[in-house]
Amino acid sequence: MPRSFTKYKEEHKGDRCPLKMTLDPVEMYDFRDTEQSSSLLLQLNKLRHKQIFTDVWLCAEQTEIPCHKNVLVSSSPYFRAMFCNNFMERQQSRIVLKSISADILSAIIDYVYTGRVNIHMNNVLPLMQAAAMYQYERLFEGCSSFLQVQLSPDNCLSMIRLSEILNCESLQVKAKEMAMRSFSDVSTSEELCELSLPELMGYLEDDGLYAEEEQVFETLVAWIHHDPLSRRGSISDLFKKVRLRYIHPTYLFQFIANDPLIQSSTLCTELIESVRRLMFSVSNRYINNPEIKHMWVARRRYSCLDRLVVVGGRKNNEQTSREALVFEEQTQTWQRLAKLPIRLYKATYVALHSVLYVIGGMTTSAKCNQATSAVYTLSLKTDQWRLAEPMLEPRFAHQSLSYLHFIFVLGGLGPDRRVTASVERFNSMFNQWESMAPMPEAVLHPAVAATNQRIYMFGGEDVMQNPVRLIQVYHITRNLWSKMENRTVKNVSAPAAVIDDKIYIIGGYTRRMIAYDIKSNRFINCANLKERRMHHSATILNNKLYVTGGRYVNGHDAIQDSDMFECYEPKTDSWTSKGCLPHKLFDHGFLTLTSVQQTWAKS
Known part of the structure; x- marks a missing residue:
C-alpha cells in the first residue's frame, strides 16, 4: 500500500468513513474495453x-x-x-x-x-x-x-x-x-468479341455507357466480324442500339451507310434513309416509322455531358488569345484544352455535332493582318485542332450559328474591310459550303439566334456605327429573308440565346436584357445586367443562360474589360455569379459542347 495512503489513514483514524465523497448520482456508466x-x-x-x-x-x-x-x-x-x-x-x-x-x-x-x-x-x-x-x-x-x-x-x-x-x-x-467507363479500351479487346449477343446488347443499350455513338457502331461491327457466319443475322438488332441522331452526318452517310454489313440489311438501310429524310426536312414532324421515331428521340447517354467551353477572344486587352478552356462543374474550375493553331481577331465560334468550329477572322502577325476563310475544328474527345473545309469568302467581325446539321455565316467585313450582306451555309452532311440569299440590310454586330426553322437577327449597327432598329428574319427551308422595324431593338455587340420559344438578347451597350416571344411576337423585359455590357458571350446549359466576359461601362463612363461569369435563371428571372474567368476576355467564343466524361489540364 502506498505510504501516502497509510499516512492518510493515520491522520483520519476514528473517522467513520474517511473516503466518503459527495457525488452527483448517475444512472449508468457504460464502460467498454475496446481491446x-x-x-x-x-x-x-x-x-x-x-x-x-x-x-x-x-x-x-x-x-x-x-x-x-x-x-x-x-x-x-x-x-x-x-x-x-x-x-x-x-x-x-x-x-x-x-x-x-x-x-x-x-x-x-x-x-x-x-x-x-x-x-x-x-x-x-x-x-x-x-x-x-x-x-x-x-x-x-x-x-x-x-x-x-x-x-x-x-x-x-x-x-x-x-x-x-x-x-x-x-x-x-x-x-x-470499369467496363462501362473504359469502353474505349474494352471495345478493342478480344474478350469483348467473346460476349454473347444478349451481353453485348446490354452494353450497347445502356444509357451509362462511356462511348460516342461512332464507337458503338464500330464495336458491333467488330463483334460480328469475329464470327460472321453465326453473327451476321444480328446486325439489325444491334444497329437499333446505335443512337443515329448523335452521329456526325459525314460519318453516318459516308462511312456507316456504305459499310457492307449495313448494306446487307434492308432494315438498316431503311433506318439510315429515314434519318437522311429527317435531316433534309429541317423538321421532325415527318417521323412516321415507329422504329426511327424511337431511335431519333432517344436521349444521349448519361456519360455524355454538356460542358461550357471558352475559346479565343481578346485577353486582358493585350492580344488575341489562342486559349481554349472547359469548365468542370464538379470542381468549379477551368481546365485547359489545346491552343488554337493561330491567333484570330474577331473570328466566330460555333458548336455542331459535339465539335467546336472557329470560323474566319483576321490573322494577326508581325508581317500582315488579313481576313481569312479558314475554319478550324476541335473535338473534346481528341483535344486536337484540325483544318476543315474553308468558307467561300474570307471575312471577320461576322456572325455564325448552327441549326440542325447546318452552320450559317452572316455578314461581317470582307478582305476590303467593307460591310457585306452575303450569307454562307455549311452542310455537314456533304462537308461543303454554299451561298445563300443575302441579308436585306448589311449590319455589323447584331444579335442572332436560330429556332423554329428561322434565323432571327436583331439590331446591330450600320457602316456609320449607328444602331439599326431592325429585326431581320431568314426562313431556312425557303432561303428567303424578311425584315421589320421595331423601336424596342437597340442592341450592338450583344449575344442572343434561345430558351423555350423565347430569344434572350443580353445587353449590347446597355444593361437591359429583353426576351422576344416568338409565338406572341412581343418583347418581355427581364432582370437587368449590373452594368452596360457589350462584346460578351452567352450560351445555354440545362435551360439556364450563362454569360462570360465582355466589356462594360463603369461609373466614370470608362470602358473596362471583364472576367465575369454569371448565370440567369428564367424561372426566377434572377442573376447569380458563378465566379470568374481565369482572365479578362471579350469578343470570345462561349459554347456548350457535349463529350464523354474525361479530364483536362488545370488552368
Whole structure:
C-alpha cells in the first residue's frame, strides 16, 4: 500500500468513513474495453497453438489443425450447423475437409483466431471459394475488395465472368462499372468479341455507357466480324442500339451507310434513309416509322455531358488569345484544352455535332493582318485542332450559328474591310459550303439566334456605327429573308440565346436584357445586367443562360474589360455569379459542347 495512503489513514483514524465523497448520482456508466475482444482472440490463439482445451482437429491433405469447437461454432454458420445438429461430425474429434488445400485451411483458421489473413493473387481464388463454402462473409468480401483493386480495362470482362461464377455481386458491380467507363479500351479487346449477343446488347443499350455513338457502331461491327457466319443475322438488332441522331452526318452517310454489313440489311438501310429524310426536312414532324421515331428521340447517354467551353477572344486587352478552356462543374474550375493553331481577331465560334468550329477572322502577325476563310475544328474527345473545309469568302467581325446539321455565316467585313450582306451555309452532311440569299440590310454586330426553322437577327449597327432598329428574319427551308422595324431593338455587340420559344438578347451597350416571344411576337423585359455590357458571350446549359466576359461601362463612363461569369435563371428571372474567368476576355467564343466524361489540364 502506498505510504501516502497509510499516512492518510493515520491522520483520519476514528473517522467513520474517511473516503466518503459527495457525488452527483448517475444512472449508468457504460464502460467498454475496446481491446478486450482482440485480447481474447489472442489468448485463444495461444491456447490453440499449445493445444490447450482443443477438442477437434480439422484435416486437409496431410495436415491436422487443432481447434476449439466453440470458436468454430461462434465464427461460422457452417460449423454451427455441423457441431450443433445431429450430424456425425458432432461426435468426431477429427474432421476431414475435402476440396480445400492445407494452406488455405490454415489461412482460414488463422483468420478465425486473429481476424487477419494475407491475400495475394496466388491464393485469392481458392481463399474466396473456401470463404463462400464455410460462410465467412467478411473474408469473402475482403477477397472481393482485393480483386477490385486489381481491376483494369484489360481484365474487367474476365472479372465479370469470375464474379458470376463466384456469385460475388460487389465484384460484378465494380467490374461492370470499369467496363462501362473504359469502353474505349474494352471495345478493342478480344474478350469483348467473346460476349454473347444478349451481353453485348446490354452494353450497347445502356444509357451509362462511356462511348460516342461512332464507337458503338464500330464495336458491333467488330463483334460480328469475329464470327460472321453465326453473327451476321444480328446486325439489325444491334444497329437499333446505335443512337443515329448523335452521329456526325459525314460519318453516318459516308462511312456507316456504305459499310457492307449495313448494306446487307434492308432494315438498316431503311433506318439510315429515314434519318437522311429527317435531316433534309429541317423538321421532325415527318417521323412516321415507329422504329426511327424511337431511335431519333432517344436521349444521349448519361456519360455524355454538356460542358461550357471558352475559346479565343481578346485577353486582358493585350492580344488575341489562342486559349481554349472547359469548365468542370464538379470542381468549379477551368481546365485547359489545346491552343488554337493561330491567333484570330474577331473570328466566330460555333458548336455542331459535339465539335467546336472557329470560323474566319483576321490573322494577326508581325508581317500582315488579313481576313481569312479558314475554319478550324476541335473535338473534346481528341483535344486536337484540325483544318476543315474553308468558307467561300474570307471575312471577320461576322456572325455564325448552327441549326440542325447546318452552320450559317452572316455578314461581317470582307478582305476590303467593307460591310457585306452575303450569307454562307455549311452542310455537314456533304462537308461543303454554299451561298445563300443575302441579308436585306448589311449590319455589323447584331444579335442572332436560330429556332423554329428561322434565323432571327436583331439590331446591330450600320457602316456609320449607328444602331439599326431592325429585326431581320431568314426562313431556312425557303432561303428567303424578311425584315421589320421595331423601336424596342437597340442592341450592338450583344449575344442572343434561345430558351423555350423565347430569344434572350443580353445587353449590347446597355444593361437591359429583353426576351422576344416568338409565338406572341412581343418583347418581355427581364432582370437587368449590373452594368452596360457589350462584346460578351452567352450560351445555354440545362435551360439556364450563362454569360462570360465582355466589356462594360463603369461609373466614370470608362470602358473596362471583364472576367465575369454569371448565370440567369428564367424561372426566377434572377442573376447569380458563378465566379470568374481565369482572365479578362471579350469578343470570345462561349459554347456548350457535349463529350464523354474525361479530364483536362488545370488552368
